[in-house]
Amino acid sequence: MVSEATNTRKKSVLWDWLTTVDHKKIAILYLIAGTLFFVKAGLMAVLFRIQLIAPEMEFISGQTFNELVTMHGTLMLFLAVTPLFFAFANYVLPLQIGARDVAFPFVNALGFWLFLSGGILLSISWFFGGAPDAGWTSYVPLASREFGGIGIDFYVLGLQISGFGTLISAINFIVTIINMRAPGMTMMRLPLFCWTMLITSMLIVFAFTPLAAGLLLLMLDRVFDAQFFIPGEGGNVVLWQHIFWIFGHPEVYILVMPAFGIISEVVPAFSKKRLFGYTSMVFAVLIIGFLSFMVWMHHMFTVGVGPIANSVFAIATMTIAVPTGIKVFNWLFTMWGGKLRFTTAMHFAASFVPTFVLGGVTGVMLAMAPVDHLYHDTYFVVAHFHYIIVGGIVLGLLAGLFYWYPKMFGHKLNETLGIIFFWVFYIGFHLTFFIQHILGLIGMPRRVYTFLEGQGMDTMNFISTIGAFMMSVAIIILVINIIYSALKAERVTEKDPWDARTLEWSTNTPIPEYNFAQTPQVRSLDPLFYEKIHGNGEMKPAEPLDDIHMPNGSILPFIMSIGMFIGGFGFISFHMDLFISPYVLIAIGGITFFGGMAARSLQNDYGYNIEKETVESMEKELS
Ligand code: HEM
Ligand SMILES: [Cu+2]
Numbered sequence: 233m234v235s236e237a238t239n240t241r242k243k244s245v246l247w248d249w250l251t252t253v254d255h256k257k258i259a260i261l262y263l264i265a266g267t268l269f270f271v272k273a274g275l276m277a278v279l280f281r282i283q284l285i286a287p288e289m290e291f292i293s294g295q296t297f298n299e300l301v302t303m304h305g306t307l308m309l310f311l312a313v314t315p316l317f318f319a320f321a322n323y324v325l326p327l328q329i330g331a332r333d334v335a336f337p338f339v340n341a342l343g344f345w346l347f348l349s350g351g352i353l354l355s356i357s358w359f360f361g362g363a364p365d366a367g368w369t370s371y372v373p374l375a376s377r378e379f380g381g382i383g384i385d386f387y388v389l390g391l392q393i394s395g396f397g398t399l400i401s402a403i404n405f406i407v408t409i410i411n412m413r414a415p416g417m418t419m420m421r422l423p424l425f426c427w428t429m430l431i432t433s434m435l436i437v438f439a440f441t442p443l444a445a446g447l448l449l450l451m452l453d454r455v456f457d458a459q460f461f462i463p464g465e466g467g468n469v470v471l472w473q474h475i476f477w478i479f480g481h482p483e484v485y486i487l488v489m490p491a492f493g494i495i496s497e498v499v500p501a502f503s504k505k506r507l508f509g510y511t512s513m514v515f516a517v518l519i520i521g522f523l524s525f526m527v528w529m530h531h532m533f534t535v536g537v538g539p540i541a542n543s544v545f546a547i548a549t550m551t552i553a554v555p556t557g558i559k560v561f562n563w564l565f566t567m568w569g570g571k572l573r574f575t576t577a578m579h580f581a582a583s584f585v586p587t588f589v590l591g592g593v594t595g596v597m598l599a600m601a602p603v604d605h606l607y608h609d610t611y612f613v614v615a616h617f618h619y620i621i622v623g624g625i626v627l628g629l630l631a632g633l634f635y636w637y638p639k640m641f642g643h644k645l646n647e648t649l650g651i652i653f654f655w656v657f658y659i660g661f662h663l664t665f666f667i668q669h670i671l672g673l674i675g676m677p678r679r680v681y682t683f684l685e686g687q688g689m690d691t692m693n694f695i696s697t698i699g700a701f702m703m704s705v706a707i708i709i710l711v712i713n714i715i716y717s718a719l720k721a722e723r724v725t726e727k728d729p730w731d732a733r734t735l736e737w738s739t740n741t742p743i744p745e746y747n748f749a750q751t752p753q754v755r756s757l758d759p760l761f762y763e764k765i766h767g768n769g770e771m772k773p774a775e776p777l778d779d780i781h782m783p784n785g786s787i788l789p790f791i792m793s794i795g796m797f798i799g800g801f802g803f804i805s806f807h808m809d810l811f812i813s814p815y816v817l818i819a820i821g822g823i824t825f826f827g828g829m830a831a832r833s834l835q836n837d838y839g840y841n842i843e844k845e846t847v848e849s850m851e852k853e854l855s
Contacts, residue, residue, distance in 0.1 A: 243785075251785035253337035254745055258344050259323035260640070265348055266315035272355075273307035274707065276300045278700055280681075281664075285697040287685040297681035298365040299358075299383065305368030306387065309483065310394060311351040313625055317490040318344075318401060320632050321429045323640055325405065327736035327743070328423045330414025330752045330771075335407040337783045338832070343401030345793035350394025353800050357386035360808060367679060369480065370450070372461035372472045377454050382807055388451045389800040395440050395447075396796075402436035405429055414735070415774040416754030420514070423734045424507060427514055428493030431521040432486050438525065439482040446475035455806050470535060477528035485524040488620065491628025492517060492559060495581050498631045499563050501732045502578040503570030506758055509562040516555035516562075523552050533604040542601040549599035556592055560585060575730075576650030580631035583658055587623030591616060594669065609679070612672025618665045630657075638729045642742050643721040649713040653706050660702025667692045667699075733761035738771045740854040746780045746842060749773075749851050780842045788828045795824025 243251070252258065280300045283291045292300070326334055334340050357363045364383035366375040375384045409422070409430045422430075450472070452458035459465035461472050500507045507513060529537060529545040563585055572578070594616040598607055607613060638644045671692050676683060683689050728737040738760045739747060750773035756762035763769055799821020805814045 247787075248785070250790050251341075251787045253333075253341045253783050253785050253789075255322045255326050255334050255337065255340060256640075256743060256745075258340055259319045259321075261344055261348075262315045262319035262322060263640075265344075265351070266312050266319060269307050269351060270312035270316065271707070273304050273312055274704065276304040276307070278704055280304070281697040281700040283681060284683070284693050286694065287683055287687075287690055289682060292681075294681040295362075295365065298367075298679070299363040301679060302364045302367050302370075302383075302387075303354075306354070306364065306391070307351075308621070309368060309487065310391060310398075311347075311354070313487050313621075313629070314398060315347060316629050317429075317432075317487070318347075318398075320425075320494070320629075320636060321405060321490065324636060324736050325426055325429055326408065326412070327639075327739060327747060328426050328734050329409065329412060329417055330735050330748060330754065331408065331412040332747050332751075332780070333783070334404050335412055336404050338786060338789065339400050339404050341786070342789035342792060343397045343404065345789045346397030346400070346796060347394045348397075349793040349797040350390045350392070350397060350800070353393060353797055353804075354386050354390030357383045357390075360386070360804075369476055371476075372450070372453075372469045373463070375450065375454075375472075376462060377457075377807075378462075380454075382804070385451075385454055385804040385807065388447050388454065389803055392444060392447045392451070393796050393800050395443060397793075398436060399440045399444075402433035402440075405433040406437070409433075414751050414754050417759075420511065421754060421757045421759070423493075424496035424510070424513060424517075425490070425493035428489040428496075428517055431517055432489040435482045435486045435489070435521055435524065439479045439486065442475055443479035446472065446479065449475075451803065455803055470532075470537075473532055473535065474528070477531045478525070481528045481531065482524045484617075484620065485520060487625050488628075489517065489521070491584070491625045494628045494632040494635070495563060495584050497734065498577050498581040498635050499566050500758075501635070501730055502573045502575055502581070503567050504573075504731075505566055505570040506733070506761075507562065508565035508568075509558070510757060512558055513562050516558045519555045520552060523548065523555075527552065530599055530601075530604075533601045534608045546599050546601045550596055553592065553596055560589060575634070576645070576647055576654055577631045577634040579651060579654045580627045580634065583654075584624060584627040584631065587619055587627065587661075591619030591623055594619065607672065609677055610672035611668040611676045611678055614678050615665050615668035615672060618668075622661055622665065630654075635730070636736075638724040639736060639739075639741060639743070641718075643717055643724050644729065645717045646713050646721065649709060649716065653709040653713060656709060657703055657706035660699045660706055663699025663702060664696050665699070667696050671696070728760070733758035735759055735771070738763075740851070742854070744847075744850050744854065746782060746847070749780075749847050750777055751775050777844060777847065779844050780847060781839055782842060783839045784837055786832070786837070788832050792825050792828035795821045795826075795828060797821070799825065 249257065249261065279292065280297055283289050283297055322334070322340070326332070354364075361382040364370065364381070364387035366380045366384055370380075370384060370387055373379055409426055413422070449458070449460045453460055453462065453467075459467040461467045461469055463469055496507055496513060527545055527549045529541060530549045533542050533546075567582070574582075594612070598604055598613065598616060634645055634650055671689060674688060676689055683693070724741055727739060727741060730737070735752060735754070738752060752759070752771035753774035755766075755772075759771065763771055799818050802814045802817030802821055805817060
C-alpha cells in the first residue's frame, strides 16, 4: 500500500471538512448542524409563544402559527436532538470502546450529508409556497392534498432523505459496537452510553423503516394521486396513525435513550463511585427498548379502537414505569454516599432525575385510557412531553456537552457561566411548562393559535411565555460562554481533566486522528479507573506499536447527498410551476446519486498508512 500521509496535509480547510471521514470531525459537523437547527426551532417556539402571551393576539396568523408549530416539532425531533446525540455518539463511542474509528467511515460521512440535505430540503419549504402545516405527526386527512399545503411534500421528502441518513448511521453504530471493541471489552463491560447508543440504533432500524414506508405511501397519495389515506376513495386515515405511531413512540425512546446513557456516565464520574446496579441498568434499557414498540396505541385511545385494545395498550404502557423506576433508583444510589462534585455537567445530570420523573408520572396519568379522553389534545400533553423532552433529553444533552467539551475542543467551558446558565434555563423551563399542566386541565387545547379572554387562562399563558424568554436568555448565556471560553480558557492538555472512569479519557488531548497509538487492553468495567487503582493509571497496550492504517477522505458522500437533494426536490416540484420539468430534476438527482455509488464501487481505495515513526513522534509531542 502506498503511503499518502504526506499529501493529506495540503488540503484546504473547506475541502478537508467536505471530504472528511474522521468520526471526530463528523461529530463536530453534527454538533454545528444540530445546534443551528436547535436555535432555529427554539426561535420558532418563542414566536408562537409571543402569539399566545395574551388572549386574542394578532402577532401572527393562524396559518403561520400552524407552520411554526409543525416546523418547531419536526426540526427539534429530527434535525436538532437526533444529530446532537449523533455528535456525541460519533465522537465518544469509538473512543469508549477503544477503536480507531467507526466500522464504515465512508458511510458515516454519507449519513451526515444525507441528514443535512434532507434538513435543508425541509427548511427551504418557506420559500416555495409555505412550510408544512399539519403538525409534526402530519395526520391525514389534514396532510392530504385536499387540505394540506405544498409544505407537506417537503415534509415527506425531507424526512425521507434525512431519515435515510439516520438509518445508515445507526447501522454503522451497531456494527461498530458489536465488532470493534478493544480486547477485553466484553458486552457486560461496555460503558452505558455505548449500550444506550446500541439500543437507540436498533430502535432506529426498526422504527425508521415503518416511517419510510409510511412516508412513501403519503408521497404516492400526494404526488401521484394514490388513495391509501383517502377515505372517500377506499383509503383509511387510521392506517396512517398506526404506521406513524409504530414509528413515533419508539422515536421518543430513540431520543431519550442516549440521554440515559449520558446521565449514567456523568453521575458516576462526579460521584466518584461506580454506577450502581450496572447489570440491572443494562437490562432496564433493553426492556424499555423492547416495550417501546408495544405501546403505540396509547396515542390513539380517543380514536375509537375499542375497550380491549385500549386496556391492553394502557397496561403495556404502564409497565414501562417499572424498568424506568429501576434506572432512577440506580442513579440515586450512585449519588448516595458518593463524593459529589457539583460541576455544571453534574447540575444538569442531577436535575434531570426529578424533572424526568415528573414527566414519567404524567405519562402514567395519560396511560389511563378512560381519563385520556380528558387530557387528549390539551396543553396537559404538551406539558407532559416537554418534561420528558426538555427536562430529560435536553438536560442530558447539556450534561454531555459540558462533560465532553474539554475532550472535543481542548478547553473546558467556564463553570461560573455554566452554573448561571443552568439556573436560568432550569427556572425558565419550569415556568414555561409546569403551568401548562394546569392550563391543560382547565381545558386549553393544543395546536390552537389563540384563546379568548375571561377563561382564567391569561395569567398562566403570560407566565409560560416569560419562561420561554428566560430559556432564550439562558441559551444566549451559553453562547457567550462558548465564545468566552474559546478565547480565555486555559488549554486542557491532560488526558483526564475530570478524573473520570472510561476509555475516552485515556487518550491524548487533542486526540490524534488514529485515536489510540496502541489499542488498549481492557481489564474491567470502568477500565481507566481500574488502572488508576490496580495499575499505573495508564491503559496497558494490547498490541505492539506499529504502522496505523487509515481510510482516505472522499467527496463522494457530499456529491451523493446533493443528488438526493435535487431528486427529492424533483418529486416535490410536480405541483409547482418551475421552469424545469420534475422528471429532469429526478433524472439529474438519480444520476448524481447512483453515479456516486458506482464511482465508489469501482474505485480502488486502499487508504493510507501512518508510519510507526510518525506515530511515535506525534505521541511524544502530545504527552
Ligand atoms: C426549549 C424551548 C421550547 C419551547 C418554549 C417549546 C414550546 C412548545 C409549545 C408551546 C408547543 C405546543 C404548541 C401547541 O401544541 O399549540 C410545542 C410543541 C412541540 N414541541 Fe416544543 N418547545 C420547546 C422545546 C422543544 C424541544 C427541545 C422539543 C423536542 C426535542 C420539542 C418538541 C415539540 C413537539 C414535538 C411539539 C408538537 C408539535 C406538534 O404538535 O406538531 N419542543 N413546543
Ligand atoms: Cu407514546
